[in-house]
Amino acid sequence: MAREKDEDPHPVDRHVGRRVQEKRLDLGLTQTALAKAVGVSFQQVQKYEKGTNRVSASKLFEMADFMKVGIPFFFEGYAGAQPGLAEEAAPAFDHEHKPTKNSVEISRLAPRLPPRKQKLILDMMRDMLGDEEA
Structure with missing residues (x-):
């Protein structure tokens, strides 16, 4: 139907x-x-x-x-x-x-970074969004 x-x-x-x-x-x-x-x-x-x-x-x-x-x-x-x-x-x-194309690429590339650099990028994204949650 x-x-x-x-x-x-x-x-x-x-x-x-x-x-x-x-x-x-x-x-x-x-x-x-x-x-x-x-x-x-x-x-x-x-x-x-x-x-x-x-x-x-x-x-x-x-x-x-x-x-x-x-x-x-x-x-x-x-x-x-x-x-x-x-x-x-x-x-x-x-x-x-x-x-989005960019968000999919971010999620594809992130695991290739060492954990310390992943944390730096995550902190930067949270800062850009004004989101201080852990």
């Missing part, structure tokens, strides 16, 4: 879309490159990432294969998800801030 035009995207669709976007940015891919790899337009990738359009099972499978992740990757951290009997609960995924 199709959603009404004024209906908000389902939280799962938004979550999956954000996970697609995060992984795409983490891999340094453009929307066009991902779109070409899975046979859709870059506009369709934009709609997937916003959660406006649901990703079909077959497209999710193709994206997972192309990005070298398992399908569960796209659902990890969804607060509404219930773990199965053999799974542990995943930490809640923070949707407050959309990832």
